[in-house]
Amino acid sequence: xxxxxxxxxxxxxxxxxxxxxxxxxxxxxxxxxxxxxxxxxxxxxxxxxxxxxxxxxxxxxxxxxxxxxxxxxxxxxxxxxxxxxxxxxxxxxxxxxxxxxxxxxxxxxxxxxxxxxxxxxxxxxxxxxxxxxxxxx
Numbered sequence: 001x002x003x004x005x006x007x008x009x010x011x012x013x014x015x016x017x018x019x020x021x022x023x024x025x026x027x028x029x030x031x032x033x034x035x036x037x038x039x040x041x042x043x044x045x046x047x048x049x050x051x052x053x054x055x056x057x058x059x060x061x062x063x064x065x066x067x068x069x070x071x072x073x074x075x076x077x078x079x080x081x082x083x084x085x086x087x088x089x090x091x092x093x094x095x096x097x098x099x100x101x102x103x104x105x106x107x108x109x110x111x112x113x114x115x116x117x118x119x120x121x122x123x124x125x126x127x128x129x130x131x132x133x134x135x136x137x
Contacts, residue, residue, distance in 0.1 A: 026064035026079070033064050035125060036079060041116045043097050044132040045085060054092050055085040055112060058105045068122065075122040083114045085134070 026033050042056065049055050064081035087110070090103035112134050120128035 020068055020070065020075075023065055023067045026062075026066050026081075028060050028062055028064070030064070033062060033079070033081065036116075036118050036120075036128065036130075037062065037081075037083065038101050039125060040118055040128045040130050041081075041083060041114070041132055042085075042100050044130055045083065045112075045114045045116075045134055046092060048132060048134055049085075049112065051087065052092055054088050054090045054095060054100060054103050056088045056090075056100060056103045056105050058084045058086040058107070058111055071121070076119065077122055078117065078119045080115070080117050083116060085112045085114055086110070 037057065042054075046054050062081040062083060064079060066077050066079045068075050068077040070076070086105035086107065088103040088105055090099065095103065114132055114134040116130060116132050118128055118130040
């Protein structure tokens with residue numbers, strides 16, 4: 001059993017090291033990407049947009065890319081992605097940020113494009129630092 005775990009660890013390490021320093025396309029369904037969008041980027045975008053309702057993704061396509069490097073002996077990734085946002089019916093005064101995934105876009109409202117740059121230690125959302133830039137489209 002230990003031998004299988006050791007072999008798996010070695011293979012995983014080789015695969016992981018082969019991607020370090022390379023810019024990779026990230027699938028839109030990636031769970032870390034979704035967590036970054038809803039827990040990090042959307043709250044910051046909504047702070048910048050100063051509206052009475054939350055702006056939420058109009059689409060689930062983010063065109064995400066990620067590059068990972070070693071920093072202080074840990075994996076550190078920088079993500080870049082775009083969010084096309086629309087107003088929702090969720091009040092920004094009474095809806096908790098944790099409920100953002102349940103807010104649906106009002107398809108007749110105008111759209112805003114936001115570009116996001118997020119850096120964090122892998123598997124540590126608490127270390128995330130983001131910059132969000134939004135423009136009306």
